[in-house]
Amino acid sequence: MTRARIFFTGVGGQGTLTATTLLARTALDAGLPVTSGEIHGMAQRGGVVESTLLVGGYKSAIIAPGEADVILGFELLETLRALPMLKRGGFVVGNSEALQPVGVCLGRECYPPLEAVLETAKGFAAQVVLIPCISLAEQAGTAKAANTVLLGAAAACGALPFSVADLTRSIEKYLKPKLVDVNLKALALGAEAAKAGQAA
């Protein structure tokens, strides 16, 4: 049976939890045992939002350092911060675009460059794919679909135990009808960008 520990990280308001739940439903529909964990509370106040999805029979809904088969990073700095969770040979699929934390906005701290993620994970991760999720989501119709762009990318590069077609079905089945089209577009753009990124 496919077993996978997937770690999600992002910033409040990015749809991290929505994406987690969509993947959990996809796993259930595929007949896979699933458990998922979220931390609520400060999510609305611009803090870090982390969640987990464990597929294939795990009982725990949390992931310890070095255990994540996949890191899905909805924001670049948070992807970097989460790298210690990654298992050797795991996948990192992340958003290459930044949401500046307050210290950076105020000019007190420096935002790390994109290369920091690539260099840290080099030789440890099987694959690191970073794509501009927010820009691609805007291209699809709304920046709010950036989470779906990332899911499309993750499925296309083989990081998830699901295909892009599985996710397409879930979007059609579980999202509000008026959100389906834009999210399908976002999913496809994410998948395309990931494949292009892998080829490069």
Place this chain on the structure above:
Amino acid sequence: MGKELLKNEGGDTLLLLGNEAIVRGTLEGGVRFVTCYPGTPSSEVPDTFFRLSQGAPYYFEYSVNEKVALEVAGGATLAGLPSLCTMKHVGVNVAADPLMTLAYVSAPGGLVLLSADDPGCHSSQNEQDNRIYARLGGLPCFEPATAQECKDMARDALLLSRKLETPVLLRTTTRVNHVRGPVVTGDLPATPYEKPFVKDPAKYVPLPASARVMHKRLRAILDGLVAQSDASPYNVESGAGELGFISSGVSRNYLADVLEEEGLVGKVRLLELGMTYPLPENRIAAFLSACKKVLIVEELEPVLENEIRALAQARGIAVEILGKSEHLPRLGEFSTANVRQAVRAFVGQPAAAVDALTVPADLPRRPPNLCAGCPHRAAYYAVREVYGDNAVYSSDIGCYTLGFLPPFRAADFLLCMGSSISTGAGFARASGKPVVAFIGDSTFFHSGITGLIDAVAYKHDVLIVILDNRTTAMTGHQPNPGVDTTIFGENPNPVDLMALIRACGVEPVKVNPLNHKATLTALTELSKQTGPRVLVAEYPCPIHARRVGQAKKTLPARVAGDPAACLAVRDNLACPAFAMVDGQFTINAEQCDGCMFCVQLSPDLKPGKKEAK
């Protein structure tokens, strides 16, 4: 998750949050009366009941505080209705007075108290272990570990409570409340349960003479429950061998995954406990007798460990019992990582090396921040302008606790919900220093008002700033007694905050904190006075206003003049809509709420034009 939770027929597999599963479980147990005070990690339980409350088969209220919530639910169970009362762990302290006598007085209709504990202090001021309350108050206790168990145990806790007419504790932890997993539902009861009240004061009024009898009755119930705990399907044994593990709650999950990954399943003995008070003593004794060495895996206090040690001693069982240790600390949460090391040490394996990446420790942090447009930012700014570091700031619990962070640094100490006024008063009396006490509207109703009465009665020299954002913002915008509007429309019976303060004996001053000049004038005036003073800084939370459809259409602020001249405003407000782009200060129009507070502080900032984005 919506109406499917109210569906009569069971058999569905739903993907539920632990807290949603608790809702379904108590509905399956026939719950008809629900009270609460919200608080992470419990809030989705009452919030789900509230959302589904119109036309639902139960009464629901967000009570004014946890004590009131438990007393109201206590009245309902005395009247014969199956009842649920929910709160976070520290809320149980507020409700501890009625709780300690509730089990004496009994719960004829059944009553489940949900205590959502928070190991690791994810969103709490402490990490107390409320399993101890089960022992102190005499409440049978269930500890679920999965979403399915949340549903099943919530149901069975209520059914057990109804049957024994005694209150039952459902004790969860953050990771269980916020787990999401498949839940197979059962049917809802076909007929509503009720046990009509029959007057019997000797049974229900704990005067000294009757209280002694009640205590005896309670102990008899709990003693009788040991056999039921021994036979409980939630207390499960598996495996074989001389090495044993006993675990409860969320630790069971970590232990199960570790045993699986370490190839130990079946080779060691495992006793998993779901019904944890009273303990299944005979079951545990037999388990201990079969083992040479037992490791107790439980988060926080050594509750099981101490009771199991006592049991082994009492029964004369020679077994080595291990528990709290370097790997299984008394502090914080467990994880597969520390449980793995503890298991390996226990079975005599070398410590597992963790193969993981490291990242710089000094990455920019992303602390939670007051939202763009938050009226608390404006209130804090004005208070700092008047007092700076000359006042001592007594803080309280709510979004405004975030005023702790720079640039406001408006929290010097905090004890608990509602403490800012009374603790501030005591500090002022003892030190003679100027004290400003901050408190939110919901927290004021919760337990701040008693501090105000005390401050009036003893003329404590404290300036109380009530940050009234017309909702209980921090925990998810639940209504409180003072709100104008809820998701169901206008509040028909709002409590008049101003009249309440006046009745306590202080003439409050009310301002809109987003009007800087007026707020500053009021604060300057109040700072010259002595004794208890109250400033009500009233403006709706922008998130709440949007949710109830009352947000005003506004334009974003923009930099109209010299960006370099706006840096003081940037540093003093730390609004999330502020950004530095290519080294230059700008306002992110997408993020800006249009509160227009910053434009009052700098001539270089102006309201945006319509075409500006």
